[in-house]
Amino acid sequence: MIEFKKLPNYWSIRLYLSLSVLILALTTIFDPARLAYRIIAASGAAGFWCILGLACLSLCAVIDVVVNDLLPDHCCLHCTERYRHLVYMGLALGLMSTAFVIAQHVGLASLHAELVLESSIAAALAFIDLYQRHRQ
Amino acid sequence: MNAYYLRTALRLMLVALWVPTLALAGSITLQTTFEGITLTVVSIVAALSTLSGATALVVRIDKELRSQPDATLPRPWLFVSANMLGSWLAATVAFITGEGQDMNDWTELGFIIVASFIGARFLEMIAEKYLAKLKDAP
Numbered sequence: 022m023i024e025f026k027k028l029p030n031y032w033s034i035r036l037y038l039s040l041s042v043l044i045l046a047l048t049t050i051f052d053p054a055r056l057a058y059r060i061i062a063a064s065g066a067a068g069f070w071c072i073l074g075l076a077c078l079s080l081c082a083v084i085d086v087v088v089n090d091l092l093p094d095h096c097c098l099h100c101t102e103r104y105r106h107l108v109y110m111g112l113a114l115g116l117m118s119t120a121f122v123i124a125q126h127v128g129l130a131s132l133h134a135e136l137v138l139e140s141s142i143a144a145a146l147a148f149i150d151l152y153q154r155h156r157q
Numbered sequence: 158m159n160a161y162y163l164r165t166a167l168r169l170m171l172v173a174l175w176v177p178t179l180a181l182a183g184s185i186t187l188q189t190t191f192e193g194i195t196l197t198v199v200s201i202v203a204a205l206s207t208l209s210g211a212t213a214l215v216v217r218i219d220k221e222l223r224s225q226p227d228a229t230l231p232r233p234w235l236f237v238s239a240n241m242l243g244s245w246l247a248a249t250v251a252f253i254t255g256e257g258q259d260m261n262d263w264t265e266l267g268f269i270i271v272a273s274f275i276g277a278r279f280l281e282m283i284a285e286k287y288l289a290k291l292k293d294a295p
Contacts, residue, residue: 064261064262064263065261065262065263067261067263067264068262068263071263106215106219107212107215107216110208110211110212110215113208114205114208114209114212114270117201117204117205117208118205118266118270120201120204121198121201121202121205121262121266122262122263122266124195124197124198124201125198125262126262128195128197129195129197133197133201137204140204140208144208144211147211147215148211148215151215151218151219151222155219155222155223
C-alpha cells in the first residue's frame with residue numbers, strides 16, 4: 022500500500038510560487054502582447070536567456086515540491102532538497118532583475134507590484150525552509 | 158603600544174588600500190551619471206543588493222548549521238550587519254559605475270548582483286577575522 026509522507030504545512034505556498042513564476046517566465050518569453058515581453062525583447066538577446074534561466078529554476082522548484090513533498094517517501098530528489106534555499110533565492114533575484122529591467126525602460130509599472138511581492142515571498146521561503154530543514 | 162594592536166592597525170591599513178579604488182570609481186561625473194535615474198530604479202537596486210546580501214547570509218547560515226546542527230549562531234547581529242553593509246556598499250559602487258559606463262541593462266544587473274555578493278562575503282570575512290579578535294583581546 023502506498024503511504025504518503027506527512028506534508029510540511031507550507032508546501033502549498035511553495036507550489037503556488039513556483040508555478041506562478043514559471044507561468045510568468047513562459048508568458049514573458051512566448052506572449053508578444055505582454056509588456057514584459059516587449060521590454061525584454063528591447064533589452065537584447067541576453068534578456069531571453071535570463072528569463073529562460075528563471076523558467077528552468079522555477080521548474081526545478083516545481084519538481085522539488087512534487088517529488089519531495091507530494092509523492093510517496095521512496096521518491097525523493099536529494100539535490101533539490103539540499104539546495105532548495107538557493108533555488109528560492111535565485112527565484113527572488115530573477116524576479117527582482119526583471120523588475121529592474123522594466124524600471125529602466127518604462128519606470129514604475131503595475132507589473133512591479135507582482136514581481137516585488139513574489140520576490141519577497143521567495144526570499145522569505147528560502148529562510149523559512151533553511152531553518153525548517155535543519156530543525157528536522 | 159601593544160604589538161597586537163599595532164599589527165591589527167597595520168592589517169586595517171592594508172585593507173584600506175582599496176579605498177583609492179573606490180575614489181577612482183567615484184570620480185565619474187556624478188551629475189550626468191545620475192540624470193534619468195528614477196526613485197523606482199534606486200529602490201529596485203537597493204532591493205537587489207539586499208537579496209544578494211541575503212543570499213550570502215543564507216549560504217553562511219546553511220554552512221554553520223550543517224557543521225553544528227544544534228548550535229545557535231554566534232553574534233547574529235555581526236553576521237547580518239556585515240553581510241548587508243558589504244552588500245549595500247558594493248551595490249552602490251557597482252550601480253554608479255554601471256550607470257557611468259552606460260552598460261547594457263543585463264550586464265549592469267549581473268555586475269550589481271555579483272558585486273553585492275562579493276561585498277557581503279568580503280565584509281563578513283573581515284568582520285569575523287578582525288572584530289572578533291579585537292573583542293577578545295586583553
